Amino acid sequence: MSERYDIAIIGTGPAGLEAAINAKIRNKNIVIFGNKDLSPKLTKAAKVNNYLGLYNLTGTELKNKFADHIKDMGVKIVNEKINNVYAMGDYFALMVNEKVYEAKAIILATGIEYTKPLIGEEEFLGKGVGYCATCDAPLYKGKTVVIVGYNKESVEEANYVSELSGKTYYIPMYKGEYNLNENVEIINNKPLKIVGDDVVTKMILDQGEIATDGIFMLRDSVSPSQLVPGIEIENGHIKVDRDMKTSIDGCYAAGDCTGTPYQYMKSAGEGLVAALSAVSYVDKLHVNK
Numbered sequence: 001m002s003e004r005y006d007i008a009i010i011g012t013g014p015a016g017l018e019a020a021i022n023a024k025i026r027n028k029n030i031v032i033f034g035n036k037d038l039s040p041k042l043t044k045a046a047k048v049n050n051y052l053g054l055y056n057l058t059g060t061e062l063k064n065k066f067a068d069h070i071k072d073m074g075v076k077i078v079n080e081k082i083n084n085v086y087a088m089g090d091y092f093a094l095m096v097n098e099k100v101y102e103a104k105a106i107i108l109a110t111g112i113e114y115t116k117p118l119i120g121e122e123e124f125l126g127k128g129v130g131y132c133a134t135c136d137a138p139l140y141k142g143k144t145v146v147i148v149g150y151n152k153e154s155v156e157e158a159n160y161v162s163e164l165s166g167k168t169y170y171i172p173m174y175k176g177e178y179n180l181n182e183n184v185e186i187i188n189n190k191p192l193k194i195v196g197d198d199v200v201t202k203m204i205l206d207q208g209e210i211a212t213d214g215i216f217m218l219r220d221s222v223s224p225s226q227l228v229p230g231i232e233i234e235n236g237h238i239k240v241d242r243d244m245k246t247s248i249d250g251c252y253a254a255g256d257c258t259g260t261p262y263q264y265m266k267s268a269g270e271g272l273v274a275a276l277s278a279v280s281y282v283d284k285l286h287v288n289k
Helices: 014-025 059-073 133-140 153-162 264-287
Strands: 004-010 030-033 084-087 092-096 099-108 144-149 167-172 184-186 191-196 200-205 209-211 214-218 251-253
Touching: 004 014, 004 092, 004 264, 014 030, 014 059, 014 099, 014 264, 099 264, 133 144, 133 153, 133 214, 144 153, 144 209, 153 167, 153 184, 153 214, 200 214, 251 264
Parallel strands: 004 030, 004 099, 099 251, 144 167, 144 214, 167 184
Antiparallel strands: 084 092, 092 099, 191 200, 200 209
């Protein structure tokens, strides 16, 4: 049986980290999922001058301050990507490939997904389009699969798929070296559209097309509506109230995923509010038992 946490936090930017330290201060059993480098967006900042008390720092210097803080607080990051979150009544199930984590409340601090879905991607989700190759690869044993990889981690998933599929194509959306199995064919054309009838039949590229049985879109993160089925979205962001509560009981959100302005101070403040709200929610669950 999976261990059940009080609060699960998805995201290791300013919002997620602030939520984690405040939930921990209030003696909650937490788990936080994200990147050991915390926030790629943060490390790319040339200079940060609007974070109160921490000014004239590079993004990397500010990231290091964050890392020192959570280390001193005993907050440990689980370097795994959550594929789906399902509300199960009195708890949430967080899916990581073949593993499941459980939490009484969750805080979404996933940032903003800058990569728009391809034409047809959402239409064929679950009908040949997926976001977790290691989860669904057995469905394509002996078949043709296209993997669109947005990060280096997707290479490992592509290699796993290639051991089961009849043919695997890899479309890298980043520059670098690709340590792929010999039977994986690299396609250096831009994907434009996913088409099919009841299920996926091919991917249209800027030059040519590929007939395929399945397509995996391996991005750094997925959109909130795909991550948490049923969550209410407004203007492309997670809809929240002043307590950072979403449309789902026990689910809170903070940071860029809730809307503009996309600022570190705003994200950290929302992370604090989300943590306090989640703590209050968990405490009420104990009282009502």
